[in-house]
Structure formats: C-alpha cells, structure tokens
Amino acid sequence: MDFVYNLVVVTHLLGMAAVVGGYVAGRPAVSELMVWGARAQLITGIALAGLASAIDSLGKDPNTTKLAVKLAIAVAVCAFAEIARADAKRGERADWMTDAAGGLAILNVLVAVLWV
DSSP states (O other): OHHHHHHHHHHHHHHHHHHHHHHHHHTTSOOHHHHHHHHHHHHHHHHHHHHHHHOGGGOOOOOHHHHHHHHHHHHHHHHHHHHHHHHHHTTOOOHHHHHHHHHHHHHHHHHHHHOO
C-alpha cells in the first residue's frame, strides 16, 4: 500500500507543478495545463487524505484542520482556473482570476510545507 500512496503523492506533486508552472509560463491567460493541474491537485489531495486516514499501516496521522484549509484553497484554485479558462475561450480577459488561481496555488504549497 505504500507504493500506491507514494504514486498518488507523485501525481499530486505533478499537479502542483502544472498549476504553478502553468501560472508562471502562461500569464495572463489560464492554460489547459493549469486547469488540469488544479483538477489533479483536488482529486489526488482528497485521495491522499483518505488513504492517510484510513490505512493504519502507512503510519500517517493527518492534521484534519490543515487538510480542511488545504481543501478549501484547492477548491478555490480549481474554481478560479475553470472560470478563467472558460472566459479566455470566449475571448474575455480574467487576469485577476488567473492571478487568484496562481497565488492561491502557491499559498497552498506554503501551507503544505510550513504548517507543522
């Protein structure tokens, strides 16, 4: 089960790289890479929280408050990315939503690393 958990962690990190990298490289518009990265972050984050909570052999003791904060931020990142991408497809500019999605994604990384 450790292998499965680690595989989900790798996918989660790749999603983060897609969101943050897509934000830095694609400004001022949200790219499909950023949207799919946000989706991957949300899905794999929920999977990681579930695995860590449910499987004792992993030896994880998740901080549910931290997970709730990260979930709220991830949902906001996903929403802003989806809305900004839809606006971009219609030819509208939503720079503030792009910045919100990218900034919140970076904030989520900071919460993950610095919240002990």
